[in-house]
Amino acid sequence: MSVTIKDIARLAGVSHTTVSRALNDSPLINPETKERIHAIAESLNYTPNYNARSLVLDRSYNLGLFFSTLHTGTSAGFLYEAIKGVNDVIQDNFNLIVRGIDDYKSFHKVNRKSFDGIIVMSQSTSDQAFIEYASEKEIPLVVLNRPVEGVEVMNLLPDDRGGAFRLAEFLIGQGHRRIALIEGKAGFKSSQARREGFLAGLAEHGLTMDENLIVPGEYDLESGYQGMGRLLDLPERPTAVFCSNDDMALGAVKAVTERGLSVPGDISVAGFDDHLFSAFMTPALTTVRRPIEEISRAGAEKLLTFIDNKVVEKSTVLFHTELVIRESVQSTQGGR
Secondary structure: OOHHHHHHHHOOOOOOEEEEEEEHHOOOOOHHHHHHHHHHHHHOOOEEEEEHHHHOOOOOEEEEEEEOOOOOOOHHHHHHHHHHHHHHHOOOOEEEEEEEEHHOOOOOOOOOOOOOOOEEEOOOOHHHHHHHHHOOOOOOOEEEEEOOOOOOOEEEOOOOHHHHHHHHHHHOOOOOEEEEEOOOOOOOOHHHHHHHHHHHHHOOOOOOOOOOHHHOOOOOOOOOOHHHHHHHOOOOOOOOOOEEHHHHHHHHHHHHHHHHOOOOEEEEEEEEEEOOOHHHOOOOEEEEHHHHHHHHHHHHHHHHHHHOOOOOOOOEEEEEEEEEEOOOOOOOOOOO
């Protein structure tokens, strides 16, 4: 039979209420008693009954991490960093449920009985209805990655536009003037912000974008590969290519090398995100570090505070993106 709180209480010579409070780290129990109860629980290999605990404390001990979609445009690196950031904070205190919002035909199963709180890793406005639903149901809520309009929430965002602007300035500073863009997935706010920032960086230095140098992408390896192929087929190819994420940059580098060309000898390539593999590519990728793990960690910390204090803060916090200069971009002759 499994060990219960009453078993621990009997051995400790205290009430089962005292044991429950001690195991939940209540300030009402003195440290010596807590330590003794924890020692007994450990010696008996006690495992909390979360179902009973949920009924007593009116909690499910489930947190939801919802992505707009898990099917297309969500890279493995992005998914990993988001989950790791949240998981590092909640540890074993909650069950983390990861879902794609576009998998739901109806949101009726998403409520305060099933989730103590929700983090939305928002990628496009397609998830707006879900965000509004969770807000209306008064589920503690944090929205990451995309600026949200029409509903007041705690909103944590990376400065994608500023990062792309700084990357454009860097490429120009290296002497590049014919610079191409492989865009991110259509409809994603990050794609729009990176495009806008990149074009603004060019405009700041008096450059206009040749529309032939803008090709669509899907935030995956294949679209980076295909996009670079199209650019290499142009009568006058670009000297540098900005890929809107690192996955596409990796695909782009493969397309270049298959043509018998080199990066950065024949064409420079830059990415965005600074995923784990980016420093280990050949050549190592110049990119923009987007602190998704840091944002996810901060979002989880905010959410746990909301749950404990039963007060939800509503504000917007912008996280800095950092240009990371490595080996995949080189100066053109006389570019410095």
